[in-house]
Amino acid sequence: MVETAAVLEREALGALPAPLEFTPEECEVYRAAPTFSTFDWARQHMRMVSGPYKGQLWRPDVSPFARAIMDLFDTPSLRKLFIIAPSQTTKTTIAYACVLASLCRKLRPVGIGMPDELAVKRKFDETLSPYVRSIHELRRQLHPDPRIATTRGEIVFASDERIYGMWAGSESRMSSVSMEVVVIDEEDAYTDRGAVQSMEERVTAYERMGASKIIRVSKPRGTEEESTIWRDAKAEGQVWLRLRAKCPACGTVQEMDDSRIKAVWPQGEERPEDRAERARQILRRDLARYECEQCGYMWSDAARDVAIRRGGLVPDREVENPQIAVVQIRSWESPLIRMSKVLHDWFVAQNNPRRLKNYDNNHKAVPYRVVTRETPETALRERISEGRPALVAPAETWALTCGIDAQMTGFWFVVRAWARNLESWLVHQGFLQSWNDVEDLLRTRYPVQGRDDVTAPIWRAGIDIGGGVGRETEEGDEGMGVTMSQETKLWLQENYGQFPVYGVKGAARPMAVTVKPSVVGIDPAVQKKFRLGELVIYMLDTKDLKDAVHFRLTSKRCTTPMWLHGESSPGELDVYVKQMTAERLVTSKSGRQQWDAGSRANHLFDCEVYAAACADPMWAPPMIMLPEPYLVRPEPEKSKRNTASSRLAGLRRSPYAR
DSSP states (O other), rough: OOOOOOOHHHHHHHHHHOOOOHHHHHHHHHSSOOOOOOOHHHHHHOOOOOOOTTTTOOOGGGOOTTTHHHHHOTTTTTOEEEEETTTTTSSHHHHHHHHHHHHHHHHOOEEEESSHHHHHHIIIIIIIIHHHHHHHHHHHBBBBBBHHHHEEEEEEEETTOEEEETTTHHHHHHHTTSSSSEEESSSSSSOOOTTHHHGGGGGHHHHHHTOOOEEEEEEOOOBBTOOHHHHHOOOOOOEEEEEEEEETTTOOOOOOGOOOEEEOOOOOOOOSSSHHHHHHHHHHTTTTTOTTTTTTOOOOHHHHEEEEEEESEEEEEEEOOOOOOEOOGGGGGGGSSSSHHHHHHHHHHTOHHHHHHHHHHIIIOBOOOSSSSSSOHHHTTTTTEEEOOTTBOOOOSSSSEEEEEEEOEEEEEEEEOOOTSOOOOEEEEEESSSSHHHHHHHHHHEETTEEEEEEEEEEEEHHHEOOBBHHHHHHOSSSSSSSSHHHHHHHHHHHTTSSSEEEEESSSSSSSEEEEEEEEEETTSSSSOOOOOOOOEEEEEHHHHHHHHHHHHHHHTTTEEEEEEEEEHHHHHHHHHHHOOOOEEEEEETEEEEETTTSSSSSHHHHHHHHHHHHHTTSSSOOGGGGSOOOOOHHHHHHHHHHHHHHHHHHHHOOOOO
């Protein structure tokens, strides 16, 4: 019986067709997709291609929050992930790890969005292509022709799947391309914010299949109106995750707040009174510590690292299977950022709206919030210092600066006294009718309160050259005459070296610094007899300077306030306050904030900006570098022409009564 069964079995097997043999390509198609997690894959296969850890496997201890972000990306229901974090927090590395892990599971079309074409080419050449070539699973699937595999701005695989580079302005090139995964990197740096929406549209076809994923990773830049990632995250996010740290001493779980980062000075050592010196010592000596909200234990950087590794990302609400999630990381929650650097930057940012904005964007990972949209009259009047007489420099004076606004009918001006810490007092303001009056003003020496041995001359002055209103020429002159701007340049050229005055002009675009020297040349539109040679002027970021003036005049938190003198007549004070409150901080259609006066007179506000620019640390040499106060001995009685007592009454001619 056994032999019969064996025979029957052999006969049955012989009747079956021969087993199928698949080609390597067919095996690749039918192979089941791997199911590894992004986090496990990154630890085993992703080697750094730049930075201090170049050549090493990715280290999760450098990014304690990375696992939670990668697990979010792996969630099947997730369609969009916002990662809001400052620079140097490995946010872009985490995003690329998610993309590369998904490609190792299955090749698919991927898009990488960058601010411009040059950034795309640099990112592909320096980062993405080295990553792909360092990963065996992806390297073996590259296109066999190396000239095609990693072209500038694109990576091509043998199956014709690609990693596409996108930038603002590449919409026409990408209009017919569908992508399953899209990473939009540093979107707040895009010149065309509408490009973000165009990039997101690339996943529409896969979105209907429930297979698309979008990662938007950036630090906020500017204000809430200017930051697209913040605005969209607030509007679309179903769940918002922030990091909670666990105290190494008491075990209290808490959300770290930068207000609890404090400097710990050695016992018996007094901290420096000067804020800048205090900030420098904190950074140099690494004195910053974080105070636990429960037990008061002061965490060092090492203890902070332990606390954040013991903690984790916590959602603000419980949402089952979220489709859109937001992760926010602050700089002091990253092991790569020293808390002393955070505290140093906080000290440096005080009383400086530009640096406060950078601190909010670069450390707190939030848009900069402008508290007040206009300069309130009541707050301005509270700055009147009743004990400070007009036309007299206070005893704290380190130097006097002057701002002059040239108009067709005359010149508005402001003279302001500055202490070395940039606290300041209004000394003199008004209207002048001629260039001779301007020259007399620049020669003026003001008495110093409480001192008879010295007087205060104007150390530096700025006069506006940006106007374009023309004056009529004298009878017999040819042409249409010379504009006020050209007349001012001519006066500066003729009086070069005689007065401490420089031409200033507001920049058309935001600048990296508040004050920057520039050179103007010959204007062919000017009559030959009025033409100038090259002239050094100073470009001003008027938005930031007006922010600073507004903050110093109105904020009760300001430690370097701007004061008004207490002896103006009611008419003069009313005109000053009216012009200082003439401008409003408005938001343009492009989302950019700017000061706008409308049709209201704002000349004294402009003069205050020019005077503040003269004392700005970015104007070299800066006022703070003066070795001693810029004061001189009084002139003899016979030189009354140059003394304040004999001339100030004449300089106070003004159109206030008009």
